Amino acid sequence: MEALIPFALNALTLISILLIVSMGMAIIFGLMNVINLAHGEFITIGAFTLVVVQTLGGNFWLALIAAPMVGYMIGLVLEKALIARIYENPLHAILVTWGLSLILQQVIQLIFGAAPQSVTGPFPGSIDVFGVAYPAYRLFLIAFALATFALTIAVFKKTRFGLDLRASIQSSEMASVMGVNPDKINARAFASGAALAALAGVLLAPLTAVTAFMGINYLARSFFVVLIGGAGSISGVAAGSGLIGSLETALSYEIPTTVAQALVLALAIVILRFRPQGILPA
């Protein structure tokens, strides 16, 4: 029993990370159906916002507020400049967003250098959970991710923006007849997805090596979280994260982490063969 607690907590940490990393993907890919291979770079941008804020003397909490704003602004600009032109053609989306991803990676590396950046998170100590000492920051991460998830669902189910977005996804013509401007909604939705990814970047940064290429580690996993959870449903993200996160944690006890990640992705491909619409389809 005692041994199960750290396992459960480790699994919960990874699930929370995947949850928060994949929520932006669930909006951009799951709801808007845009394949965004630059999603990882929005995570990187969030992490580097923390780097900049801390270098300038600010603290973690300031970065946690600033990063989504930075992500939102960059997302908005890129949507207007590039993404808006590629909604119709998935192959074009793949090529353009991949090109964007390569450029962002190199630009970030040119500015900040190749060496991993050091950042510090809040809550350095440990907290006793059922007799097991567990890093306080991770517990905060779990709570924060769940709260963000609940809030995002609320925004999509209850607010005007969520309603307009779902309407414009169902039929952009219908939406424009009803007085909703689909272009504006798309731009805001894409930017919101980017903001969520940047938020994830700040939260991840204290736990991982912050480099220009850190985002790529989460790209494929967040795609699979959304695909397995069921594209088009935000709540599916929880199911997808839960499955992939717990499998990966369990496997990591026996085999090297990278190989465990590889195995889980392979398993995800198999799952999609038999349940192409995901676990919790919309």
Next chain:
Amino acid sequence: MTTTTMPSALGRLTQRRKLGPAFIVAIVVVIVLAVLPAFAEGYALTSYRDVLLFALFALSLDLFWGKTGILSFGHATFFGLGAYGIAITAIHFEIDPSIVSLVGMLVGVGMAAGVALVVGYFILYGGVRGAYFTIVTLALTLIANHVAVGWPAVTGGDSGLIGVPPISIFGWTLADPISSYYLALTVLAACLFGSMWVMGGRLGLILTAIQDDEIKVRTLGYKTPFLLLMTFAASASMAAVAGGLYAAANGFVAPDMIALLLSTEVIIWVAVGGSGTLIGAVIGTAIVWWLQQKISSINASAWPIAIGSFFILLVLVFPKGPAAFVIDRIRHLRREEGADR
């Protein structure tokens, strides 16, 4: 390889093929490449040999992407499996030196074909096409790279493996620059003309027809997932041949031979030459390699940025590919000239 068994499995393939201008261009290109060693030697020749092997790799991608319209973002997986296959066989097993490179090539090609068949089965028979296929194959490269880096006991981890012996066919070793160049050229030419011949026949038409309307092709009596799967496996095997020859020629393998950047670069080689033409993949590889020499000398970051910019330009400026863009421009100019007269 897999391609040779296809006509009998299909039953309905007949030999009505036509060889167009691309075939003539291909003959010219191969003749030029055959006399090239007379004007180059030593280091330059080994560079040209590597370009030929990359061109073979690009050809393998064009065989699938160009003909089925489905983009594979995972072709470096197959190139890398070919490379690691021969390296691991030669370094970890004690095999008679006169046949070790042949066994290694078979292992690499076999692994690539096996992975392509298994993964291809799950996604192609699952009805996954287009963009989702691309994402799954992208994940495949990530998986393969994770394994290559994360399993140092077998793969050498980050630093890879050195000491891959050169290709040796029953004691006849092709180690010096000239003979390894001609080995690469021979394999490239065989694969190029073989692909053009097969794709110039009914199979090429059927694959184009699948892009237009797959359901209709099925009602005409073709097992479309099977045809796509076999094309994918043939393409993966060819990529593995390129990877195996590359590892043997250079004597080492490293994780960047099985990485996402290589998967990306090969897409560019094909796109520059114009996808679907097969010979375009070879020409595109040469052009991009030459450009890469120029651009990389500026700054290490310059090349990836150039690739990224190219992708964006590819979609926004010349969606049919640079080659088609240039041809369209020329036609347009000619038409204007004609109108002036």
Next chain:
Amino acid sequence: MTVAIPPLSLRNVSRSFGSFQAVADVSEDFGPDELNCIIGPNGAGKSTLLNMICGTLSVSSGSIHFGDVSLGGMPGEKIANLGIARKFQVPSVFPSLTVMENFHVSAANDLSQDGLDRILDTVNLHADSQTPAAELPHGKKQWLEIGMALSMRPKVLLLDEPTAGLSADETRATAEFLRTLKGRVTVVVIEHDMAFVRDLKARTIVLHHGKVIASGSFADIERNDLVRDVYLGRK
């Protein structure tokens, strides 16, 4: 043609989509001795019926046999290889290929060059053989698709509204051509155009809300009061 064509028999075939019953309990036999025509208002289940015969849709209950062979659960390409060819409602040809290339994809292996030439004559596409299918006018696309179906040397030809979008002359030519197939190929046509059906002199089956409400010669059908009420009367 000497090869005997077995009948295509449908027994109690039904198909529902959720709670919607698209085809209900249809039992019919189709053979080469007469042309068969299925008529009925929009949404009567005509296309659904064809889709089940050629394997694009599975049956919810009942069975479809071609001679002794059960078509249930058979993938579409296998059914096609039994000699069951189908023309879709929206002309589906391969726009990226030329007319000749379209035929090279569809043609049966044992189709000779002469045979192909005869088909090109029949569908009047000789002059267009090198034209990309995308550039053909609508009527010629219809003909191309019919020609492709013929080039498979089919035993059964399923045609979903072959005259949609054709001129009066072309429609008449289509009927004339289909009549020449009688006795050689089992033909099942779905049609809206009453003049065309009358012209075909086909055995006519009337489908309404997924059920067969009448069948017989077109003259019988025209005299049937029920059919008049649900369909013909509403013209």
